[in-house]
Amino acid sequence: MTTPEMHWWAEGELAVAGTVDRLADAELADPSALPGWSRAHVIAHLARNADALVNLLTWARTGVETPMYPSREVRDAGIDAAAARPPAELRADYVAACRRLAETMETTPADSWTAPVRNGQGTTVPASAVPWMRAKELWVHGVDLRAGLTFADLPAGFCTELVHDVLGLFATRGQAPEVTVVATDVDRSWGSGAARIEGPVTAVAAWLTRGDASDLRGDVPLPPTWI
Template identity: 50%
Template sequence: MTAPSMVPTELLDWWRRGEEQLSMALDRLTEAGFSAPSLLPGWPRAQLLAHVAGNADALVNLLTWARTGVETPMYASAEARDAQIAETAALAPAELRAEVIAATGRLAEAVRTMPEVAWSTQVRTAQGRRVPAAQVPWMRCREAWVHSVDLDAGLLFDDVPENVLAALTDDVFRMWRMRDQEPDVVVIAGDREWGRGPLAVAGPLPAVTAWLTGRSTGQDLKADSALPKLPAWL
């Protein structure tokens, strides 16, 4: 009997498509547009792109850990992470664009060189959670797809594949449950349902995911009463 593959094939496919979407958003930005606000309050596009680049390198660290067995944290510290984002965000637009592309390439190379057995190695996220390296593509997938929308370059949650939207919604509820912060709501999108509670909230899956991830006020949703204030996702 053949053992099941440890390679996270579906997650890798979602990740690759997410990087293509992020690249599309980046290509749409003019140099002058780098200093404009993103859709994340308090985050100019340049700062968000610096975070995207730094996140790629941080995930390379986790794959290096999994491949070599040498503990390699995502970031040396929260302070080091913030300092690196500030430094990268201060680059000229052309240099910042090149750094995002280069960091994405470094991550792609780290994925390409991963031995199959290494995908099962336990690594640690920046929040201290122990996860198999097979979850790293998902960690980048959600960054790529969501931040491609956050860049405010004309891409929307409607442009995200339905299975990725559903996985993002799963991720939101999983994070809330881990922190014992799950709100008392049941969320319905088509034939999919998440959560439990006396308040029912329904709408198209892109609108549901945008609300749950903090990217909308829920104006496109229907509910039995006023929508609650949601806990942070990440």
């Protein structure tokens, strides 16, 4: 399967792997941008997320229901356990998990990509959503590592789709901000509110997913919680 989402996933794996490699072992215990999580927690989460997405592709291929995680509690415990490992073990775990996902992506049969599975929010989606799910995790959490990667570094095409995705999610919850959002660098706009917010699409993505409005112009409200 060749799609923009597959490209963004592959690019994201390379970008985040490089970011993790540049961190010294002593820096893994430092705080990430996520409250209560160290950088090690973010890396552990990305490793367990890779395994969770392997579960979804296995479900799609075999027809045997294999959820991402048995429960939220099991998910959280797995992240905590991996984050507590010595740095060398955590790094090896992360690399191995990413490799397992890549191998599964590459060997998933063409007719399995349309099979229905459930994402982490319990919504039924086709297996073809998995590359997009992983791309979002990689790029946004790559920024959360606070190790040099910023939203300004993210691909504009990815951020455009991310903005569309997040605003769509807010709309389904009845939480869409009552504003008009204009991405000035990609000639895209969303919403129809009287208040106008504008800036690069990477800055719009930073605002919607992490509440960072520093590179936007206008009366910018605090967005709803994403996921």
